[in-house]
Amino acid sequence: MDVITAFSNCPYAIASHDTNSVFNYANEASLKLFKTNWDEMIGAHSSVSASKSLQSDRNKMLKRVVREGYVDNYKGNRMTFDGSFFQINDATIWNIVDSKNNSQGQAVLIMDHS
Numbered sequence: 001m002d003v004i005t006a007f008s009n010c011p012y013a014i015a016s017h018d019t020n021s022v023f024n025y026a027n028e029a030s031l032k033l034f035k036t037n038w039d040e041m042i043g044a045h046s047s048v049s050a051s052k053s054l055q056s057d058r059n060k061m062l063k064r065v066v067r068e069g070y071v072d073n074y075k076g077n078r079m080t081f082d083g084s085f086f087q088i089n090d091a092t093i094w095n096i097v098d099s100k101n102n103s104q105g106q107a108v109l110i111m112d113h114s
Contacts, residue, residue, distance in 0.1 A: 016096060016107035017046040021062075024105065033113060036081035049078050051085070061093070065106055070094035074108075087114045 013030035017023050026034070026041045034041060034049065050058040054077055065071050074091040090112040096104040 013110040018105040021046045
């Protein structure tokens, strides 16, 4: 089994965005959690995952990930593509870097939500 197949079949939500905060990956669990499909999510700006009132908190968290490399045990409110909300109870967000340590974006693994 290759890595992409393993991520796709993972029961936990996994998603990533590029350096412009544009979604470039979402596994099936993530698509289900965000109540969307691949064509709608991929290419969308990842800021759609937080309401306007939560954008500041989201941006602070993403800047913290840039500084520290990752954030573990993240908790926060997020918005689905249909406008409903869910609570992230446990997630890890990390920087994606290439072999020369150049930033390629960020990814999230959501272990628990309600």
